[in-house]
Amino acid sequence: MKEKTGKVETDPSTEEKIKNAARTIFHKKGFAGTRTRDIAEEAGINLALLNYYFRSKEKLFGLIMMETVQGFLKSMTDVFNQKDTTLETKVEHLVSNYIDLLTEHPNIPIFILSELRNNPEEVVSKMKMKEFLMGSYFFQQMQEAMQEKRIAQVHPLHFIMNILGMTVFPFIAKPMLTAVGDMQEENFNALMQQRKKLIPQWVKSMLATG
Amino acid sequence: MKEKTGKVETDPSTEEKIKNAARTIFHKKGFAGTRTRDIAEEAGINLALLNYYFRSKEKLFGLIMMETVQGFLKSMTDVFNQKDTTLETKVEHLVSNYIDLLTEHPNIPIFILSELRNNPEEVVSKMKMKEFLMGSYFFQQMQEAMQEKRIAQVHPLHFIMNILGMTVFPFIAKPMLTAVGDMQEENFNALMQQRKKLIPQWVKSMLATG
DNA sequence: GTCTATAACGTGATAGAC
DNA sequence: GTCTATCACGTTATAGAC
Numbered sequence: 001m002k003e004k005t006g007k008v009e010t011d012p013s014t015e016e017k018i019k020n021a022a023r024t025i026f027h028k029k030g031f032a033g034t035r036t037r038d039i040a041e042e043a044g045i046n047l048a049l050l051n052y053y054f055r056s057k058e059k060l061f062g063l064i065m066m067e068t069v070q071g072f073l074k075s076m077t078d079v080f081n082q083k084d085t086t087l088e089t090k091v092e093h094l095v096s097n098y099i100d101l102l103t104e105h106p107n108i109p110i111f112i113l114s115e116l117r118n119n120p121e122e123v124v125s126k127m128k129m130k131e132f133l134m135g136s137y138f139f140q141q142m143q144e145a146m147q148e149k150r151i152a153q154v155h156p157l158h159f160i161m162n163i164l165g166m167t168v169f170p171f172i173a174k175p176m177l178t179a180v181g182d183m184q185e186e187n188f189n190a191l192m193q194q195r196k197k198l199i200p201q202w203v204k205s206m207l208a209t210g
Numbered sequence: 211m212k213e214k215t216g217k218v219e220t221d222p223s224t225e226e227k228i229k230n231a232a233r234t235i236f237h238k239k240g241f242a243g244t245r246t247r248d249i250a251e252e253a254g255i256n257l258a259l260l261n262y263y264f265r266s267k268e269k270l271f272g273l274i275m276m277e278t279v280q281g282f283l284k285s286m287t288d289v290f291n292q293k294d295t296t297l298e299t300k301v302e303h304l305v306s307n308y309i310d311l312l313t314e315h316p317n318i319p320i321f322i323l324s325e326l327r328n329n330p331e332e333v334v335s336k337m338k339m340k341e342f343l344m345g346s347y348f349f350q351q352m353q354e355a356m357q358e359k360r361i362a363q364v365h366p367l368h369f370i371m372n373i374l375g376m377t378v379f380p381f382i383a384k385p386m387l388t389a390v391g392d393m394q395e396e397n398f399n400a401l402m403q404q405r406k407k408l409i410p411q412w413v414k415s416m417l418a419t420g
Numbered sequence: 421g422t423c424t425a426t427a428a429c430g431t432g433a434t435a436g437a438c
Numbered sequence: 439g440t441c442t443a444t445c446a447c448g449t450t451a452t453a454g455a456c
Contacts, residue, residue, distance in 0.1 A: 014439080029328065033242035036432060046441055051433055053439095107327065114324040116385045117317070118239065129386065155401065157387075158408060161380045169375030172382065175326045176339065177367075191365065198368060205419040206412045224421075246450065256423055261451055263421095 015053050017043045019064070026064050027107040030114055031057075065115065072108055075101055080136040087141040088200060095167050095199045099192050102171040109172050133160070142207075151210030162206060166199050225263050227253045229274070236274050237317040240324055241267075275325060282318055285311055290346040297351040298410060305377050305409045309402050312381040319382050343370070352417075361420030372416060376409050 012020065021043035025034050036057050040047040054060040075097040079090050102108065133139060142156040170177070170192065177183045222230065231253035235244050246267050250257040264270040285307035289300050312318065343349060352366040380387070380402065387393045 030240065030242065030324065032240065033328065035430085037430095047432085048434075048442085049440060055433095057432065110320070110324050110327055113382055113385070114240065114320050117320055118243065154404070154408060157401065158405065161383070162376050162412065164383065165375035165377075165379030166372050167375075169379045169382075170371045172323050172379075173371070173374065175323070191367065194364070195368065198364060201419055202372065202412075202416045205415045209411055209415040245448085247448095257450085258424085258452080259422060265451095267450070 014043075014045060014049065018045065018050055018053055018060075022060050023064050023068070026061060027068070027105070027111045030111065031061050031118075034061075065112075068108060069112060072101070072112060077132070080132070080138040083137060087138070087145055088204065090138055090141070091163060091200045091203050092196075094163065096196050098164075098167045099196055102168065103189055103192060106171045106174055109168050113172075145207050146210065149208055149210070151208070154210060159203065159206065163199065163203055166202070167195070170195070224253075224255060224259065227255065228260055228263055228270075232270050233274050233278070236271060237278070237315070237321045240321065241271050241328075244271075275322075278318060279322060282311070282322060287342070290342070290348040293347055297348070297355055298414065300348055300351070301373060301413050302406075302410045304373065306406050308374075308377045309406055312378065313399055313402060316381050316384060319378050323382075355417050356420065359418055359420070361418070364420060369413065369416065373409065373413055376412070377405070380405070 018039065022039045025039050025042055029038075034057075036050055037047055039060075040050050043050075050060070054063070076094065079093045079097065082090065085093075139156055142159055146153060146156075170188075174188060178185065178188060228249065231249045235249050235252055239248075244267075246260055247257055249270075250260050253260075260270070264273070286304065289303045289307065292300065295303075349366055352369055356363060356366075380398075384398060388395065388398060
């Protein structure tokens, strides 16, 4: 038994083992590409147990999807409505949060977005993104930043897309880069760490450009 | 019969109808999520005919995947090795090409990248991206541009990721934006048209930043 | 070339013993 | 709670008539 943060580290419960296995496989292969047998094997348990705990593949998938989306959005919500930080700081935190999250779980973006493609309303409708995004203090700060510079106004959404695009896209395109550019896992991660500093700088210069 | 570019417009052959249907469905649902029955129905033919022409689902999929990737890369290859255009012009063309392509076929990026996630080597190995990218004149021009400014050197790959990220990511995230931000299809497309001019400007300011 | 009918197989889910 | 064995169904692929 190993000690960790003062708690005894027990073996994960069967339910937990199944969920962990499901997360791994679903993230990698998507709903349609996943067989419940694979999840059971990955979890080291029997197929019947999966249905015993989670009733059906769909139920289990829904659970994983919800947790995944929540985790992904948390990196945003944590930052977007801080009242006492500058825009620059928010961008730094946002980029840093996502690069850390995606370095550890690189499959999340494709997983979410490719499943979203099938049932756009199902998942998204629960998230109230519009109020969350357009009503956020972050959004307001962006508009102010552009007004100060007296530059041609562009929709703040453009900058959101840029930040997320520059941050998230490399992880989405990672299979291309690693499989092709004879880029090793470590090299890729090193590049991503560099981007924690680079992206905020670029965003700053873009905001000045308009 | 309608005339078009001097050619008589005939009905597409059965083979062509099946391929068109397959492209539509595969792009939308991926390999695992697609049923050959759906392709047959979309093509308005019988299921048996699909196997008569293409032997198997896998064969048909491989064909569609190859054509799709080629079409996607063509927008790059067309631009990357032009010797007589400036870096700025190349970026403009690249961005414009992709925004036009993706406006018409918005599912292509998720399709390619989510299928790539399953068999990275299969598809990618045939493309020799490394030589193509790192050896391109475009790549060289980027390095020169940075040297001129005497700024801290960053790997040119960062800028490639930025350009593709800013250009492609919005289409990948489109389901989120449209389903949530009560963003209409037309509004989205209008934003993308704006980006044809904006992205090259931003890239320019980024290159000056380093 | 195109169809209907059906074979062959894989997968999700359950029954029932322990 | 956990397992083995099996059912029930959907899907790919093919046989064979036209």
